[in-house]
Amino acid sequence: MSLTDDRAALDQWYTLGALRDFPVGAETPSRLLGEDLTVRRLSDGVEVRAAGRTLPVRTDYGHLWTSFGTPEHALFALPESQEPDRRWIHCGPVRVRASGLRLVENFLDLAHFPYVHTDILGSEAHPEVAKYEVEQRRDVDELWATKCEFYQPKAAAASDEGQISKYMYRVVSPFNVMLYKTPPTAPDRWDVIALFVQPLDEAVSVAHAFMLVIDETSTDAELSAFQQMIFVQDKIVLENQRPSLLPLQPGRETPTRADLSSVLYRRWLKEKQLRFGTEPRTDLQSTDLPNA
Amino acid sequence: MPKLYDYVLSGSCYKVRLLLGMLGIAHETQAVDFFPGREHKRPEFLALNPLGQLPVLEDDGLVLRDAQAILCHLANKHDTSGNWLPRDDRFGPVMLWLSFAGGELMAISGARMIAMLNYPGDLVALQAKARTALRLLDDHLADRAQAGGLWLVGPTPTIADIATFPYVALSHDAGIGHEDYPAINLWQRQVRKLPGFVGMPGVPDYF
Known part of the structure; x- marks a missing residue:
């Protein structure tokens, strides 16, 4: 596979990983949207090259x-x-052997907590997803889901009892998403847990989980292990989802009330005419085809 | 109280967690940031295990490395039934499968690190070695099933089953499915039914 021609996917920022994983002086191979890249970390900056050209670079948020x-x-x-x-x-x-869009959609989903993260982020005795609100913030082109609440037996590494966690979800671009969640030790603030997805190919992705949390007791190892445990519980489900590419065609998958954020996310992807990581549609006239 | 130096995604640590669960041994754990932090290669951890590998168990001043050795130690010290580490004719075959679990079967671990965490290495070669090991295990379990046996050795589960289960169950992470190994699948179901069984991320729940 070679670089996609999907304009909507090309015109986005993607992470290639934590800066500290690119040692100064070293050349590290990477991949994005079907194309191989080379990252060179210099003492005064970073250079990313693909097929003989230099790509724009940013180094925000580590x-x-x-x-x-x-x-x-x-x-x-x-x-x-x-x-x-x-x-x-x-x-x-x-x-993860799955479309990056599937990763983002799974990250937005509350309903799977009791079944995939049993006795951690949810319990089978409390499966109900309470009504929440979604909105598309057009000024910043972000999706938000707010007023989400869920009963969690072990909401975070520092939890020693169950709690009703409050959540907000924020999709900042098709492959970058984050959530805001009540920390067990600071109920008036929000932990930030981000999932930055690097789509290597349409159905192969690298997930970069990143947290900005309030926690004075857990070690880094405990915080990281907790998040890895959660994510790898999702990984096996993601790799077994079919179709592995996200279907945007009406009727291919049927959402329920709890999937409001997913409905908005898919509508937003269609509005952007994003194709990379989506299942090819058969319901469009050729003149309607995105980027035709 | 025994203390396990643990990493949540490690199949070798999972061997120890499984036996601790099944024998109901009270213990504490200390999380080690194996990935991405590589804490197991830092001086403080190398003082515990100069090989820089997980798991490590501390128990009454004893510091033990190697999952198989730790299983032997825990069964030797805490199992009152004498079945998990039998001292009769089953002893040799139990050792044989422990050695297999820490040897040939670890090809799955190597393939998993490459497929999942982008470690350097030859994925295709390791997957081929892993399939050879799984084939051998499946044939053995098929023979056992023919003779009415459910476990790797003898009429009860032993630490051989506990040492072998984790990387077999985690093979999806290495890009190897279970569809070619029917006897292994029957055996996996038996292991999952044992009292005190615990899962881990990546071990399928659909058996």
């Missing part, structure tokens, strides 16, 4: 970001990164 195209928006804002008492936890890149 991560390396690049794009093949011209992103319409600046990289998303993350004001919590300025707060001095936040712990920065890089959970490490994990490769």
Whole structure:
């Protein structure tokens, strides 16, 4: 496979990983949207090259970001990164044989907590997803789901009892998503847990989980292990989902009320005419085909 | 109280967690940031295990490395039934399968690190070695089933089953499915039914 011609996918910022994973002086191979890349970390900056050309680079939030195209928006804002008492936890890149869009959609889903993260993020005795609100914020081109609540037996590494966790979800670009969640030890603030997806190919992705959390007791190893445990519980489900590419065609998958955020996410992807990581549609006239 | 130096995604640590669960041994754990932090290669951890590998168990001043050795130690010290580490004719075959679990079967671990965490290595070669090991295990379990046996050795589960189960169950992460190994699948179902069984991320729940 070679670089996609999907304009909507090309014109986005993608992370290639935590900056600290690219040692100064070293050349590291990487891959994005079907194309091989080379990352060179120099003492005064980073260079990302693909097929003989140099790509734009950003180094915000401890991560390396690049794009093949011209992103319409600046990289998303993350004001919590300025707060001095936040712990920065890089959970490490994990490769998943699934569409990156499937990863984002799974990240947005509350309903699977009792069944996939049993007795941790949910319990089978409390499966109900309470009504929540979704909105598309057109000024910043982000999706938000707010007023989400869920009973969680072990909401975070520092939990020693169950709690009703409050959640907000925020999709900042098709492959970058984060959630805000009540920390067990600071109920008036929000932990930030981000999932930055690096789509290698349409059905192979690398997940970079990153947390900005309030937690004075857990070790880095405990915080990272908790998030890795959750993510690898999702991985086996993601790799067995069929079709592995996200279907956008009406009727291919049937959402329920709890899937409101997924419905909005898919509608937003269609509006952007994004194709990379989606199942080819057969219901469109050729003149309607995105980028035809 | 025994203390396990643990990493949640390690199949070798999972061997120890399984036996601790099945024998109901009270213990504490200390999380080691194996990935991405490589804490197991730092001086503090190398003082515990100069090989820089997980798991490590501390028990009454004894510091033990190697999952198979730790299983032997725990069964020797805590199992009152004498069945998990039998001292009769089953002893030799139990050792044989422990050695297999820490040897040939670890090809699955190597393939899993490459497929999942992008470690360097030859994925295709390791997958081929892993399939050879699984074939041998499946044939043995098929013979056992023919003779009415459910377990690797003898009429009860032993630490041979506990040492072998984790990387077999985690083979999906290495890009190897279970569809070619019917006897292994029957055996996996038996292991899952044992009292005190615990799962881990990546071990399928659909048996």
